[in-house]
Amino acid sequence: TTVPESQPFQAEVAELLNLMVHSVYSETDIFLRELISNASDACDKLRYEAISAPDLIADGAPPRIRIAPDKKANTLSVVDSGIGMDRQELVDNLGTIARSGTKSFISRLTEAKDGANLIGQFGVGFYAAFMVAERIVVTSRRAGSDQVFVWSSSGGSGFEIAPASDEDAQRVTRGTEIVLHLKKEAAKYLETYEIERIVRAYSDNIQFPIELVPEEGEPRQINSASALWQRPRSELTPEDYKQAYQQVAGAFDEPAMTLHYRAEGRQSYAVMLFAPSTKPFDLFDQARKGKVKLYVRRVFIADDADVLPAYLRFIRGVIDSEDLPLNISREMLQNNPQLTQIRKAVTGRVISELESLGEKEPEAFAKIWDAFGPVIKEGIWEDFERREKLLGLSRFTTTKGEKRTLKQYVDDLRPNQTDIYYLTGESVERLKSNPKLESATARGIEVLLLTDPVDAFWTSAPLDFGGKPLKSLSQGDIDFALIPLLEEKTEDKAESGADEATTIALIKDALGERVSDVRASQRLTSSASCLVAGGGAHDRMLERLLAMQNK
Ligand code: ADP
Ligand code: MG
Numbered sequence: 001t002t003v004p005e006s007q008p009f010q011a012e013v014a015e016l017l018n019l020m021v022h023s024v025y026s027e028t029d030i031f032l033r034e035l036i037s038n039a040s041d042a043c044d045k046l047r048y049e050a051i052s053a054p055d056l057i058a059d060g061a062p063p064r065i066r067i068a069p070d071k072k073a074n075t076l077s078v079v080d081s082g083i084g085m086d087r088q089e090l091v092d093n094l095g096t097i098a099r100s101g102t103k104s105f106i107s108r109l110t111e112a113k114d115g116a117n118l119i120g121q122f123g124v125g126f127y128a129a130f131m132v133a134e135r136i137v138v139t140s141r142r143a144g145s146d147q148v149f150v151w152s153s154s155g156g157s158g159f160e161i162a163p164a165s166d167e168d169a170q171r172v173t174r175g176t177e178i179v180l181h182l183k184k185e186a187a188k189y190l191e192t193y194e195i196e197r198i199v200r201a202y203s204d205n206i207q208f209p210i211e212l213v214p215e216e217g218e219p220r221q222i223n224s225a226s227a228l229w230q231r232p233r234s235e236l237t238p239e240d241y242k243q244a245y246q247q248v249a250g251a252f253d254e255p256a257m258t259l260h261y262r263a264e265g266r267q268s269y270a271v272m273l274f275a276p277s278t279k280p281f282d283l284f285d286q287a288r289k290g291k292v293k294l295y296v297r298r299v300f301i302a303d304d305a306d307v308l309p310a311y312l313r314f315i316r317g318v319i320d321s322e323d324l325p326l327n328i329s330r331e332m333l334q335n336n337p338q339l340t341q342i343r344k345a346v347t348g349r350v351i352s353e354l355e356s357l358g359e360k361e362p363e364a365f366a367k368i369w370d371a372f373g374p375v376i377k378e379g380i381w382e383d384f385e386r387r388e389k390l391l392g393l394s395r396f397t398t399t400k401g402e403k404r405t406l407k408q409y410v411d412d413l414r415p416n417q418t419d420i421y422y423l424t425g426e427s428v429e430r431l432k433s434n435p436k437l438e439s440a441t442a443r444g445i446e447v448l449l450l451t452d453p454v455d456a457f458w459t460s461a462p463l464d465f466g467g468k469p470l471k472s473l474s475q476g477d478i479d480f481a482l483i484p485l486l487e488e489k490t491e492d493k494a495e496s497g498a499d500e501a502t503t504i505a506l507i508k509d510a511l512g513e514r515v516s517d518v519r520a521s522q523r524l525t526s527s528a529s530c531l532v533a534g535g536g537a538h539d540r541m542l543e544r545l546l547a548m549q550n551k
Contacts, residue, residue, distance in 0.1 A: 004152075004162035010096040013127065015106050017155045020130045028186065030252075031128040032067075032195070033202035035078040035178060036210060037247065038126060039065040042082025042176060043208045044300035046143055049083060051299070051327050056143040061174070065206070067199070067222075068213035069190040074182055076189050081175040084142040090151040090161060094126060094138065105281045122281050123250040129178070130155045132186035139168050140176040148172055196222050205244055207298065227298050229272035229318050233260055245274040248293065249316040253278045256367045259317075259353045263345065267338060271346055273317035275354075277367040280314070283375060288313055294339075295320035296328070305333045307343055311379035311390075312350060314372045319346065351389055358393065358405075366403065369395050374452040381458040391465045396448045397428055399441065404448075406465040414445050416482040419471045420464075422448035424455050435527030436473045443483045447473060 009017070043063035050057045057063075061081055068077040085093060092098075105122055129136055138151040148169040153159035164172070171177070180189075188194050192214055199210055205228040211219040228236070228244045245255040257275035262268070273292065290313045294305040298320065307319055324338055333339055354376075358365040369376075379390045395403040400412070409420055421440060425431040431449045440447050450459065463470040471478060500520050507518045507529075515531075 004150075004160040006158055006160050007091060007095060008158040009153075012097050012102050012106050013095065014157050015110065016097070016124065016127055017130050019106075019109060020124065020127055021155055027252075028131045029198050030202070031132050032078070032189070032198050033247070034125050034128045034250075036065060036067075036199070036203045036206060037250065039078060039080035039082060039176070040203075040206045040208055041300075042080050042084070045083040046081075046175075047299050048301060049143065053144070059174070063175075063208050065208055065210045066213050066219065067195055067210065069192065069195065070215065071190050074187070074190070076180045076182060076195075077177060078180075079175070079177045081173075082143075084145070084175045085138075085140040085149075086142040086145060086147065087149045087161065089142070090138065090140060090149055094151055094153075095159060099282060100287070101282045101285055125250070129180055132182055132189060133180035134183050135181040137179045137181070138176060139164055139172045139179075141169070141172050141174055143174050199223055202243065203247065205240070205247065227295075227320065229260065229270045229320055230298070236260070241274075244272065245276075245316065248318060249274065249276060249291070251276055251278075251280075251316070256364045257353065257357050259350065261349075263342075267341060268322040269342060270320045271317070271349070273315050273319075273346075273350065275315055275368045275372070277364075277371065279371045283314065283372070291316050293318045294333070296324045296326050297322060299326060301328065302330050302333060305330070305339070307339070308347055308350065309379065309383060311375055311377075311382065312347065314375055315350060347386075351386060351393065354393055355389070358395075362403075366395075369403070374454050377452065377454050377458055380463070381454075381461055387461075387463070388465060391463065396450070398449060399432075399437065399447045404446075409446055409448070410466045410468055412446060413468075414443060414483050416484075417445060418468060420448070420468050421445060421471055421473055421478070422450050422459065423473050424450045424459060427451055435529075438527060439480055439521075440473065442485050443480055444486045445480070445483060 008014075043065070046056065046063055063081050066077075066079045068079065069075075070077070102122075109122070135154045136152065139148060140151070141148045148164035149161060150164045150168060151159055151161050182189060192212060195212060199212075199222050203210060204223045205226060206223055207225060207227050209221045209225045210223040212222045213219045228240065241258050241260070242254060245258070246252065254277055255274035256277035259271065259273045262270045288310040289304050290306050290308050290310065291303065292305070292307045292315060293303045294301045294307060295318060301324075308315055319342065321338070321342065324336065328336060354365070354368070357368070373395065376390060377394060380387055380394070383390065391406055395405060396409075398404045398409065406420065423431050423434060423436060425434065428449050428451055431437070431451070437447060450456075459470065459472065504518050504520065508515075511518070
């Protein structure tokens with residue numbers, strides 16, 4: 001036999017395990033959900049690979065998941081007949097966390113008092129098993145391989161990896177066996193009723209059969225193993241949807257929006273999508289990857305098929321097509337005309353669902369907007385076709401209040417007001433004391449106060465809403481002359497106009513090349529002067545952002 005080789009965990013994994021062991025997260029039940037979800041993913045991957053390599057399932061054994069408690073040995077095993085892992089995959093998948101942003105997230109987690117809440121945003125996955133196990137042994141055979149490897153770890157700083165003994169290799173014919181040596185305080189997970197309870201609560205709608213293997217008696221299936229999205233809405237309860245959402249998203253929160261329907265016609269497909277009510281930690285990841293899983297006739301194809309545009313990347317769920325070819329490669333997905341149609345239809349549907357949620361359930365919509373508004377606004381910039389719709393969906397803090405819509409803004413226009421005005425800046429407080437607001441305030445003109453970094457981008461596109469152009473108060477050509485003041489000032493205007501020309505000449509001399517022009521303005525009422533960008537020039541906030549990026 002070969003001596004096992006020891007390897008260290010990636011630093012982030014070691015830190016995460018340390019957190020798990022000291023149990024920042026009190027809901028230990030979820031370890032089982034995580035292992036079952038991995039087992040289910042492994043079965044999905046096997047079915048997908050078997051489309052082009054039918055030999056992989058030539059033995060006829062259907063993909064399934066088994067859970068076996070053993071009180072004498074004090075172990076709980078979760079076994080799947082899925083795709084399995086080879087040596088390198090064991091090392092990579094169970095020794096590192098590949099998701100970018102992990103490092104900074106984990107250090108936030110270590111510092112935070114409410115680590116338990118934060119960890120839900122992250123999805124601890126496999127490592128959650130260390131909450132209940134003092135030692136974990138994973139034996140795995142990649143489908144089609146004649147080699148079997150054993151990965152084992154007691155948490156801490158590393159793991160061991162070695163080829164399996166003959167006995168182990170005979171037992172694991174395909175897929176992965178995970179054996180948890182339970183901590184004393186986790187002995188309850190050996191009780192069959194506990195296992196059944198947890199599976200029903202978290203994993204009932206896993207597509208593959210989950211079988212409980214009692215110490216005595218025959219294995220029996222303990223989940224309903226149906227593809228939930230294929231069932232009619234009338235059969236499903238809010239609890240079903242919550243479970244489906246938490247399952248598919250690996251999340252702990254409640255969905256703020258659920259969209260479930262079947263499209264029939266030129267194409268048939270089932271759609272079950274959710275908007276979370278809280279932000280995941282990697283929302284602003286550069287890759288901007290979507291998280292909607294694509295299935296074809298119940299067979300999983302890809303979880304990053306870009307079914308929705310990047311600015312809807314927070315939406316989670318499943319789309320299951322009846323018409324796409326099963327053997328479509330992930331590379332071909334990009335240009336498949338059928339998928340392009342689905343993409344377009346589903347995107348439109350998600351947006352109109354958000355619209356009606358905004359009208360009918362403003363509180364649920366507010367959760368989505370607070371968590372994902374800055375992401376949705378990316379669409380104003382990049383989705384030309386749906387620009388006006390997305391503007392309509394947006395909620396703004398303005399000089400008149402919070403969560404204002406542009407529709408409300410336009411309904412409240414002042415006499416002779418033809419434009420929608422905004423200011424961009426770092427915070428609402430700072431914007432409120434901006435001298436550029438003075439003249440607008442004096443005339444009762446509402447101004448959008450934009451403080452998300454993304455605001456500088458979408459506002460740099462030429463925009464209008466309901467035929468009213470959006471204009472920055474920081475730009476040069478704003479003229480409020482025709483809009484009446486709320487109350488006329490009694491000051492003598494003629495007097496102050498007298499030496500205007502001299503004053504401007506003096507200031508121009510002093511500032512020289514640093515400004516392109518100096519003008520008298522009606523924009524200010526109590527401040528003496530302010531800086532503006534020339535008409536048509538970039539807004540100042542964007543200028544600063546661009547300058548930062550060029551450094
Ligand atoms: P995630 O599921 O979000 O990728 P996990 O920590 O749950 O993160 O799992 C890490 C990786 O380990 C998975 O992506 C998968 O590649 C691999 N893995 C875990 N469990 C299994 C299993 N039962 N069969 C095959 N691969 C697995
Ligand atoms: Mg997982």
